[in-house]
Amino acid sequence: MEPRVREFTAALLDDLLTCEGCDLLHDFAAQLPSLVIGELIGIPPARREAFLAWTSALISANPHKSWDQNPFESIYAEFATLLDERRSKREADLMSALLDAELDGQRLSQEELLGFCFLLVVGGNDTTTNLIANGLVLLARHPDARAALRDDEALIPGAVEEMLRIEAPTQALPRIATRAFEMHGHTIEAGDEVSLVWAAANHDERRFAEPERFDVRRSPNPHLALGHGVHFCMGAHLARLEGRVAIEEILRRAPDYELAEEPVWLPSAWARAYRGVPAQLLP
Numbered sequence: 001m002e003p004r005v006r007e008f009t010a011a012l013l014d015d016l017l018t019c020e021g022c023d024l025l026h027d028f029a030a031q032l033p034s035l036v037i038g039e040l041i042g043i044p045p046a047r048r049e050a051f052l053a054w055t056s057a058l059i060s061a062n063p064h065k066s067w068d069q070n071p072f073e074s075i076y077a078e079f080a081t082l083l084d085e086r087r088s089k090r091e092a093d094l095m096s097a098l099l100d101a102e103l104d105g106q107r108l109s110q111e112e113l114l115g116f117c118f119l120l121v122v123g124g125n126d127t128t129t130n131l132i133a134n135g136l137v138l139l140a141r142h143p144d145a146r147a148a149l150r151d152d153e154a155l156i157p158g159a160v161e162e163m164l165r166i167e168a169p170t171q172a173l174p175r176i177a178t179r180a181f182e183m184h185g186h187t188i189e190a191g192d193e194v195s196l197v198w199a200a201a202n203h204d205e206r207r208f209a210e211p212e213r214f215d216v217r218r219s220p221n222p223h224l225a226l227g228h229g230v231h232f233c234m235g236a237h238l239a240r241l242e243g244r245v246a247i248e249e250i251l252r253r254a255p256d257y258e259l260a261e262e263p264v265w266l267p268s269a270w271a272r273a274y275r276g277v278p279a280q281l282l283p
């Protein structure tokens, strides 16, 4: 998908380079993953903004606030309609492929189809957005690193890993222990609810020398930003591709971009996300 990702990135940058008061998060970092995942799954371009709004509502979810419109329900309802359309006419997209997928004579149930589409759109949108936006802020704050990447693009894949480590877009996810075990002197019982705080692991000084230092040459970099084990991120290759291409293209076309103001973190139980990244792009 690299040529297509680059095409989307270039078109977004064409607009960004002529816009006044632009925002690197909303006008760029949020748009790219939504274009890519939307095309992959088969979300019609006209419905993309609606999906973006629903997934943003999910990540800033506040358990004390009730929704006017429940984004879970909206996403499921929209996918049910789109899957129905594909049932009568297949397209060249993942939704159509999932409808035809068969293993040992078994097809996916409607619940599985909806759940998987939901997981892809939620897992693939905001996470990648925050990788790109958080990464661009890190580079703005580390001019030496930015200059090094501009001079040598071969450093960019390693820099993307360091961005994932230091500002992990998914900070933590919950589990229920299936058996008792001991860790760091604590016992966790079967049935206990635990939070896997990937972000804390990524800043563990027992694994990373000077964990608070943003080092684009860090190697090895065994971070956990994309999970671990059987549930390791299924979109890891795509996320890394989008992150790399976004940074490459920005550094080729607007290497001297400047933050217009200090970005502010969004309150969220599990996402590392800015509210916005107002910036000045200087071609």
Ligand code: HEM
Binding pocket: 037, 119, 120, 123, 124, 125, 127, 128, 131, 168, 169, 170, 173, 198, 224, 225, 226, 227, 228, 230, 231, 232, 233, 234, 235, 236, 238, 239
């Ligand atoms: C920088 C971007 C991304 C980050 C930080 C990220 C993070 C993660 C993490 C931490 C997990 C593990 C979840 C767990 O163990 O409970 C995961 C799983 C997953 N991710 Fe990503 N992800 C990213 C991008 C994507 C993209 C682009 C897609 C889709 C194309 C995607 C699809 C998935 C799916 C389907 C799973 C579940 C895998 C399973 O349970 O077997 N992710 N991701």
